[in-house]
Amino acid sequence: MTAPTETNDAVARTLAARMIDHVEVELEAFVGAARMTVAELAALAPEAVVALEAPLNRAVELRLNGAAVARGELVAVGDRFGVRLTEIAP
Structure with missing residues (x-):
């Protein structure tokens, strides 16, 4: 027989x-980076x-x-980009 506290813990978990499961998170796709000077950035x-x-x-991270x-x-x-997963971190 399961002890009441073990049952309560399982229910709580x-x-x-x-x-x-309902908490929203933001997942970002990192393609690469660029280095430039402020002058180069301002000239864009x-x-x-x-x-x-x-x-x-x-690979996209x-x-x-x-x-x-x-x-x-x-x-x-369609008319958007997506990422086909090839590797998931452990």
């Missing part, structure tokens, strides 16, 4: 898990191209609160 105009310090075939949680490749999803 289940409720907490269900509550956290519409349709300017900023070269990123990343090769074309480099997904970050949750700044921490890498997955990697994948860019894909087209």
Whole structure:
């Protein structure tokens, strides 16, 4: 027979898990970075191209609160971009 405190703990964990399922988070896709001077930044105009310090075939990194949680490749999803996951952090 299960002790009442063990049952209460299990119920509390289940409720907490269900509550956290509804918390919204922001997941960011990091493609690459660029270094430039303030003058170069100020000189940017519409349709300017900023070269990123990343090769074309480099994996896109997904970050949750700044921490890498997955990697994948860019894909087209209709008229938008998406990321097909290839690796999920343990």
